[in-house]
Amino acid sequence: MEIRDDYKFLRVxxxxxxxxxxxxxxxxxxELDFPTASDCSCTLKIIDPWHSGSGLPVKLIARANRSLPRVESIGDVIFLSSVKIVLVSRKITAxxxxxxSSFALFNGEHGEGFVPYQSSPKFRIRDQDKSFLSNLREWMITYKFDDGSCCFTSLKDIKEGEHLNLNCQIVHVSKDDKDRCYIFVWDGTEMPPCSFVAKSERLPLCVEPEMMLPTHVLRTFPTFGSVLRIIVENVTEKQAIQCLQPGQHVKFLNLFLQVNMGLWSATFSPSTKMQYTPRREMQSFSPQRMCREKFSSRWNPITRCISSPSHSGITxxxxxxxxxxxxxxxxxxxxxxxxxxxxxxxxQVFPRDVRNFHDLNGKFKLLAILEDATARIHASLYAxxxxxxxxxxxxxxxxxxxxxNKLLGGDRMNEAPRNPPWVxxxxxxxxxxKNDQWGSRRFRIFDTWINAK
Known part of the structure; x- marks a missing residue:
């Protein structure tokens, strides 16, 4: 298709x-939907300075998924030429x-250049297009998107088996050896603790897709509040999340929440979408704003938000x-x-049978899995x-x-759900x-005891 030089943009x-x-x-x-593998299509929503509603749906159809737009960030700018306005599911759609038709994608950041990071083969940008692009970028600095924020749920209020909308920060994106993708997200709040059913297999840790994340990655994680794992297995979903980068603020619509082996996780549903987060919200969404109480100690100078979390007094x-x-x-x-x-x-503790807590030499050996709102770790009790x-x-x-049983919140062998106390x-x-100190780092419990009463 030839792109004519006299085309004019219509307001949304x-x-x-x-x-x-x-x-x-x-x-x-x-807003960005995930590509549909069956018909090689995807849907997004666009706005401009003259449209204050939720946005105009744009459905893009291609011969192959590789030809569909690969949006790098919600908030980027798209040029669309010779699109037809039609009804899709009774909604006006481009x-x-x-x-x-043709399209071109540009970085939405103010001050960026005028070269699209993806475009149709015959797209050519004109001088007047550059003016439109600059004006849109400048307008977005102060624009407040009406997203119905009252419908968003904090991680502290999530419930198993429900669909929800989540406003969060991307902490990390990784892939395991089974080609599953994991998105680690955070909103500064703590997810509800889960009950457990006694299992003989070892429970997984929070920060391991298949193996423990390396220390340099963990150091990018927030040290307070819970991190939720979103598990991505569908091929088209994996293509859509290529635009996600650590530090981005994203709104997910219609995530499905579940609990597996005492761990919260989320998956995409057929109606899951990603939505734009204005810069104004990004600036206020920070650990510095949420965490104001700070102190250091002679033991280890870690800046903390919480000086005295409550516990049961069992230990x-x-x-x-x-x-x-x-x-x-x-x-x-x-x-x-x-x-x-x-x-x-x-x-969880191993061995499960108290008769095996001591080895043949009479030395005490036990491995425990400890959990708080931020992580799980293995810690040993020895000698x-x-x-x-x-x-x-x-x-x-x-x-x-x-x-x-008091420590575990119920009979360790019983199949009934148990709720371990905070200690x-x-x-x-x-x-x-010594030659691999970080790789061989371990944790051990010391100077701690279970109180008599």
């Missing part, structure tokens, strides 16, 4: 009145067909003067070896520290079982291999 509000006409448009992308520690830190603080601490005090839940922790005769199986404990980190 006027496009709603141009049914069955072929027109050209320029607009800011404020139809961009590869055979008769006692020998270092009451030490500050509380989160497990993500511990995972991302700058030194390999350090001591910490935290409030956690014991969600005298293990005996101190339970505070009873190693041969008194009944006393060990009673204390263990305080002291941890220290160490390494097993």
């Amino acid at each position: 509000e006027d496009a709603f009145k141009a049914l069955h006409l072929n027109i050209s448009l320029i607009g800011v992308i404020v 139809l961009c067909n590869e055979t008769s 006692g520690v020998a270092h009451e003067d030490a500050p509380f830190v989160t497990l993500m603080d511990i995972l991302t601490y700058s030194n390999v070896t350090a001591k910490f005090r935290c409030v956690v839940r014991f969600i 005298d520290e293990g005996d101190k922790f339970f505070g009873c005769d190693p041969s008194d199986e009944e006393a060990l079982i009673k204390k263990l 305080q404990c002291c941890l220290f980190s160490y390494y097993r291999n």
Whole structure:
């Protein structure tokens, strides 16, 4: 298709009145659906300074998925030429067909250049187009998008089995060896703790798709609030999330929430969309705004938001003067070896049978999975520290079982759901291999005990 030099842009509000006409448009992308593999199409919404509604739907159809727009960021600008205004599911929609229409995508940031990062083969930008593009970029600096924010749910209010809209920050995007993609997102709040059913297999950690994320990646994670994993398996969904980068603020519409092995996760539904987040919201959505209480200690100088989280009192520690830190603080601490005090839940222990807590030499050995709102870690109880922790005769199986069940929030062998209590404990980190200190970093419980009452 030849792109004529005399085409004119129609305002978005006027496009709603141009049914069955072929027109050209320029607009800011404020919402993005995921491509449909069956018909090689995708849908997005655009706005401009003269349209204050939710946006004009634009459906783009191509011969192959690779020809569809690959939007790098919600808020980018799209040029559309010779699109037809039609009705799709009774909604006015601009139809961009590869055979008769063309498009071009530009970075939406103010001050960027005039070269599209993706365009149809015959698209050519004119001088007057550059003026339109500059004006749109400048307008978007102060524009407030009416997205119905009252319909968004915080992570602290999520419920299993429900669909919700989430306003969040992208923390990390990764892929495992089974080609599943994971989007780690955060909004500064803490997800509700989950109940557990006794399992013989080891529970997964929060920050491991298939294996633990490396330390340099974990250090980009926030150290307070919960990080939710969005699991992406569909091929077309993977193509759509290529525009997501750590640090971006995105609104997801119609995510499905579920719990598996005590871990919250989300998946895309057929109606899931990504929506624009204005810069004004991005600037206010920051740890500095949410976290104002700070202190440091002689134990480890970690800046904290919460100085005294509540716990059940089931355990006692020998270092009451030490500050509380989160497990993500511990995972991302700058030194390999350090001591910490935290409030956690014991969600699983190995071995499960108290008769196997001591080895053939009579030495105590136990591995626990600890959890707080930010992460899960493995931590060991070893030798005298293990005996101190339970505070009873190693041969008194009944006393060990009673204390263990109290710690786990129910019978460790029972299939009934249990809700482990929050307890305080002291941890220290160490390494097993001097030549690979970070790779061999481990955690051990010390100077902690289960109270008699």
